[in-house]
Amino acid sequence: MKFLSYRNSINSNRKWALFAAYGCLIFFVIFFLFPPYYMLITSLKTNKEIAELSTNPWLIKQGLTLEHYKYLFTETPFLIFFKNTIIVTISVVIISMVISVLAAYSLSRLRFWGSGVLATGIFLTYLVPDTLLFIPLFKIVGWLGLLNSYWVLVLVYPTLSVPFCTWLMIGYFSSIPKEIDEAALIDGANHMQMLLKVFIPVAMPGLIAATIFAFTVSWAGFLYPLAFIYSETEMVLTVGTVTTLIKGDVFHWGGLMAGALLAAAPPVIVYAFLMDYYIAGLTSGATKG
Amino acid sequence: MKINNLFVWLKQKPRIAFFMCLPLILMVACLIIYPFFYSIFLATLNKAETKFVGLANFLFLFKRETFWLVVQQSIFFALVAVFFKALIGFIAAHSINELPSKGQRKWRGMLLIPWVIPPALSTLGWWWLFEPTYSALNWLLEKLSVDAIPWLSETFWARFSIILVNIWVGAPFFLIMYLAALKSIPEDLYEAASIDGANYWQKLFFITLPMMKNIISITILFSIIVTFANFDIVRVLTRGGPIDTTHLFATYAFRVGIESGDIPLGAAVSLFMFPVLAVLSFIILRNVRKRTNEV
Structure with a gap:
């Protein structure tokens, strides 16, 4: 009898906790999703309706239109921004992964003088924000003649992506049992074969997480392109959308929101499919130690 | 023969390890550590970057x-x-x-x-x-x-x-x-x-x-x-x-x-x-x- 009432109180407690949890989550979902919702709504409204002050701005009443998207593709250099961003991002991802996988293999399996210090140093460089070094880098890329070219981003973005990617890969590589490399070494594999045929396939989830990180850094970067690039033909999506689409006295709010949404679409799509890998990678340090 | 020796030298474990880290070390040295010290140097110059002014910018x-x-x-x-x-x-x-x-x-x-x-x-x-x-x-x-x-x-x-x-x-x-x-x-x-x-x-x-x-x-x-x-x-x-x-x-x-x-x-x-x-x-x-x- 006593046990039963104890069970009941647990059940009613659980019920209340669940109720409260849903309440909080609904509130947070509204808070987190209303800005993108409003951006989408604006991008689909006619200019006339956007300028209307009396109607409810949160709804579309005068019909959907794709004119802002059309405007974006035909009258602005948006597609050039998109192309530049893709070139920069693919290059940065490849460079980041090559540098960090090589270094992580070496730091997790081989030892050399100073390797321990280097591993700690990499973690610290991950904590260096882009806002600390953009001014000296502005001078340095100027000497290299890279100012106002999107290739400058291919040079500087890896400084933001490589430290975390290396750190992540060290963690994944270290969790591979040592017996596996011994077996491979006995079979006569050299380090390159071991890395390509054993480590990379086994640590694939980590590799995917690191790739997504490098992709995100490169796609979302704002300060470096804003500081180093000023021609429209060289701009990437973030800066291009924020600076060139705002020009003039009349704001093209519809076009601006359409641009921001399209520019944000690739990362959102990547995350929708690969979120679990990325979160596992990001939090592996948190839960595994 | 010499080249062969070079390969043998390169194949020693710590050296391979070091060379695999080299791209990372170079990147960090050239694009993080050097800019940091260069930034300190820059901060001690006048606006035209022609004259050393010490701590004047900070003051x-x-x-x-x-x-x-x-x-x-x-x-x-x-x-x-x-x-x-x-x-x-x-x-x-x-x-x-x-x-x-x-x-x-x-x-x-x-x-x-x-x-x-x-x-x-x-x-x-x-x-x-x-x-x-x-x-x-x-x-x-x-x-x-x-x-x-x-x-x-x-x-x-x-x-x-x-x-x-x-x-x-x-x-x-x-x-x-x-x-x-x-x-x-x-x-x-x-x-x-x-x-x-x-x-x-x-x-x-x-x-x-x-x-x-x-x-x-x-x-x-x-x-x-x-x-x-x-x-x-x-x-x-x-x-x-x-x-x-x-x-x-x-x-x-x-x-x-x-x-x-x-x-x-x-x-x-x-x-x-x-x-x-x-x-x-x-x-x-x-x-x-x-x-x-x-x-």
Whole structure:
């Protein structure tokens, strides 16, 4: 009898906790999703309706239109921004992964003088924000003649992506049992074969997480392109959308929101499919130690 | 024969190890360490970069009222924003963890959207929400018979808006970290506590929080660094205005160094971030090490 009432109180407690949890989550979902919702709504409204002050701005009443998207593709250099961003991002991802996988293999399996210090140093460089070094880098890329070219981003973005990617890969590589490399070494594999045929396939989830990180850094970067690039033909999506689409006295709010949404679409799509890998990678340090 | 020797030399284990790290070492040396020291050197030059002026740039900043505003605003902004990010992240993670496990992924996915959109672009959406004439937020307030809020044109509200957007962008990161940490707490601890008659709050304060202590502190410290060094949100929303009252170190350094062309002074401004970042990084490193040793 006593046990039963104890069970009941647990059940009613659980019920209340669940109720409260849903309440909080609904509130947070509204808070987190209303800005993108409003951006989408604006991008689909006619200019006339956007300028209307009396109607409810949160709804579309005068019909959907794709004119802002059309405007974006035909009258602005948006597609050039998109192309530049893709070139920069693919290059940065490849460079980041090559540098960090090589270094992580070496730091997790081989030892050399100073390797321990280097591993700690990499973690610290991950904590260096882009806002600390953009001014000296502005001078340095100027000497290299890279100012106002999107290739400058291919040079500087890896400084933001490589430290975390290396750190992540060290963690994944270290969790591979040592017996596996011994077996491979006995079979006569050299380090390159071991890395390509054993480590990379086994640590694939980590590799995917690191790739997504490098992709995100490169796609979302704002300060470096804003500081180093000023021609429209060289701009990437973030800066291009924020600076060139705002020009003039009349704001093209519809076009601006359409641009921001399209520019944000690739990362959102990547995350929708690969979120679990990325979160596992990001939090592996948190839960595994 | 000689080339053969070279291969033998290269094939020794420590050398291979070193060469595999070489691209990383070169990158860090040329594009992180060198720029850092070069930045210190730059900060000691005059505006035309022709003359060594010692600490004159730093002393000049100390006498500027705007600079002290930037210091205050950066610290205030980082502390308030991180506090709310941590709180919202914790409540959201806890709520998701309460749900039946098959519904959790869906809610988590929805709540991560602000974190997935590049901040410069989502801030553009907020900017439009804050727009003085068309502000959709003010439209809602008007329906509730509240006066329109000058979101970005008055200092108090501009600071409020920037913090709000930063919380919006950053809270999901806390959510992810906390959710992972919550999942790693063994379920039997809670069961044992229930049998001993512990209530919800007792479980929270005596099991959940102590088990998550380390993750909470690492995430908060990391977030303070990122928030303190923030650039995108302020740049897109206010560009430091009204009258320089919302500048952070990064946006002020950009204004002075890149837009006004005084590179040495800009370098000096961003160098002021370094002591704060260094101290926080040191503490994070210590925590991470401690955690690694625990496991």
